[in-house]
Amino acid sequence: MELNFKFYQCLDKSNSLDSILLLHGLFGSSKNWVSVSKHLSRYFNVYSLDLRNHGDSPHSNIHTIPEMAKDVEEFIQTHKLTNLHILGHSMGGLVAMYFDLHHQNLLKSLVIQDIAPRNYPFIYENEIASMSFDLSLFRSRAEIDEKMKEYVPDSFIRQFLQMNLERTLDGKYVWKLNVNGIGKSDRVFLEQFENxxxxxxxxxxxxxxxxxxxxxxxxxxxxxxxxxxxxxxIPEGGHFIHFTHATNFLAHLDSFYNRL
Structure with missing residues (x-):
């Protein structure tokens, strides 16, 4: 599958042969990683990907960690990337770990944000429900947000989800996510790190x-x-430390990459 991506050219010519892939989490996209991408361009050529069923990448009824890792492998081969690093958050972190474990000695470094190599339950039924009602009945983002509140009371999570909400030229609202395909993939985070x-x-x-x-x-x-x-x-940080604790997060990245 040919993934959509945003590219940020390395600012340091002495490091211009090294590339890093950024892999977002569930319901995210390259849109959520602009600040981090710009920061990391001081070290690498940055490729911020939209994983399948997210952002502007193609949709598929198959949504598994191994298939997403295959998409990443195809992306690397298509763009002939070497001297490669990967940073992955949440679902993207699971994809990054799976890719690394199945491509031993390929990566120069790996950064994983707030996820471990184990099974996780799919606990996003409310988020899926909040994006599954008929958008044609609503005339504004405020109306949609009010309806979503019935399923997701947390305004931070609603705003995060609504980064995937777009308005077409004829004034209709649509989700860029493959909401139905993701919702049917409730085993996506199971049985990936055995043997x-x-x-x-x-x-x-x-x-x-x-x-x-x-x-x-x-x-x-x-x-x-x-x-x-x-x-x-990062003390007191939650799952979205790249956003909620951005300064501290980037300082940790700087320390790590400066030691490579």
């Missing part, structure tokens, strides 16, 4: 101190599968 050999890639796992996605047992699991990983925590 794999540990990765030797230099890695950074950047975790939110208040995140519900990481447990104490996850830290041991990360160490077992990624023995060359550093685990660093």
């Amino acid at each position: 794999v050999s540990p990765s030797q890639t230099k890695s950074l796992f950047l975790l939110g101190g208040s995140s519900e996605y990481i447990t104490e047992s996850d830290r041991k699991l990360i160490g077992n599968l990624f023995p060359n990983a550093r685990l660093e925590t």
Whole structure:
């Protein structure tokens, strides 16, 4: 599958041969990673991808971690990328870890934001429901937001989801996400990290101190599968630390990449 992407050329000519792929999380897109992409262009040529069923990338009824990893492999081959690094958040982090574990010694570095190499339940039924009603009945974003509130009370999450809401030339509202396809893929986060050999890639796992996605047992699991990983925590950070704690997040990235 040919993925859509945004490209940011490296500002440092001495590093211009290195490239990094940014892989967003569920319901996200390259649109959520503009600030991080611009920051990382001081080190790399940055390719911020829209994973399948997200952003401007094609839709498919198949939405699995292995298939998304294949899309990433195809992207790398199509663009003839070498000296490669990957940063992945949440679902994108699962794709990044799966790709690295199945392409040993390919990556120069790996950064994973707030996710571990294990099974996660699909707990997004409310988010799917909030994007599944008939948009033709609504005349404004405010009206849509009010309806979404019935399913998702958290305004931050609603605003995040609404980054996928667009208005067509004839005035109709549409979701760019493949809402139906994602909603039917409720096993997407299961059974991906069994019977794999540990990765030797230099890695950074950047975790939110208040995140519900990481447990104490996850830290041991990360160490077992990624023995060359550093685990660093942003205190009081949640799952979206690249946005809510942007300055601290970027400082951790700078420290990691300056040590490579």
